Amino acid sequence: MARNKYPEETVRLILEQALALFIQKGYDDTSIQDIIDRLGGLSKGAIYHHFKSKEEIFEAVCNTIGQQNMAYFDGIRDDQSKSGLEKLKMMLRAGYQNPNCNAVIAVGRRIMNDPRFFQNEITEIYKLVVPFYVQPVIQQGIADGSLKTEYPKELAEVLITLINIWANPAITKTTPEEMRRKLLFLDKLLHGIGLALLDSEMLEQYVELCRRYNE
């Protein structure tokens, strides 16, 4: 195959097939040759023309997923018509109602089997999700009076830590019943500092997500 007039299509193809393989077999067990085999005639030269290493392909794949998720969060954060508290609730609901969440489940299933996905997931939480999305929304909530705390940053971090790590069936193997108890306890914790964030609909949806995750 000769030169492609639309090289960004080649990039897209590489990332798409690489992601599929990373999810299926994990990073280490996916070889460059595996990716080449699914490129429909393209060769190793094509890959190393667009990416300088296998590692860089992985990062690009993660960035693609990350940006899709963050686009959804952008919309919530920048919505002018809602209070900080409402936005915070919407962000907590994102786990089960963002349009990308099937892809997230697919990646999630790989997380415990792939140290790189695993680390990427948790790193992203503290470097991106909290400072650029959750904390700003909490600060809005303080400003508009919809919620009160002296520790906006810490609240943001704890909330996301508990929801995205502890109550993440991809990370801590969890049955739907255990998930229910986790959320009940989390609700109790939050009530203890005067926050009513979780409602019964959210609880049921998380339990359902957990059930779906376990097949």
Added chain:
Amino acid sequence: MARNKYPEETVRLILEQALALFIQKGYDDTSIQDIIDRLGGLSKGAIYHHFKSKEEIFEAVCNTIGQQNMAYFDGIRDDQSKSGLEKLKMMLRAGYQNPNCNAVIAVGRRIMNDPRFFQNEITEIYKLVVPFYVQPVIQQGIADGSLKTEYPKELAEVLITLINIWANPAITKTTPEEMRRKLLFLDKLLHGIGLALLDSEMLEQYVELCRRYNE
């Protein structure tokens, strides 16, 4: 070098040098040859006689560290003279006062640069530390009346998640001042459910640990 009469010494040597290299360069960047070079004449055959793969060496290294840490926790849990609440506090203090904690800091410094150490750390929390140590101690506390909760398992998990992940400077880059605020917020959270676990001495020690960790 000829055959060793005490093969367990060879195993110990391999694990010792492998750990040093894993901490220094990380798992992926440590080659079998690197390990061989520090074995004083032993060859690749020796390594693959005692271990079936590089991966297995890593697991053995992690188990060694893990068992050293758990030995300390064993002593706390099985102490007959203390209440559950006191034991729980002692476990929280283990971060800065267990005898192995310098080694833990050394490994900790590698954690964010090595996906395998990273995953191992977090996995161990939920598979070992919580079910075999923290949760039993909390249940003791309930039985002896020194603490109250309807969610012993969830409390154990949340506590350890927040202390060992969120408030772990090896995982979330943290300044001593940030550490202080984290613990103050955590204390507030725990007070909200009627638990007084943290005292000012613990707080200062954790801040100091954080400072030491950052050099």
Added chain:
DNA sequence: AAATCACATACCGACGGTCGGTATTATAAG
């Protein structure tokens, strides 16, 4: 027409792991 781009292809060194062999030690029968 020149330069650049988008690939193809041949090739490289390093790596994890295997395997046949050898020297040492444990076992136990004579």
Added chain:
DNA sequence: CTTATAATACCGACCGTCGGTATGTGATTT
């Protein structure tokens, strides 16, 4: 206490695979 036998501890040459590179080539842009 020997001595034959088996099991263990280790050696090191070798292998396939992998990530990555150097160079070539034809299409496209300027």
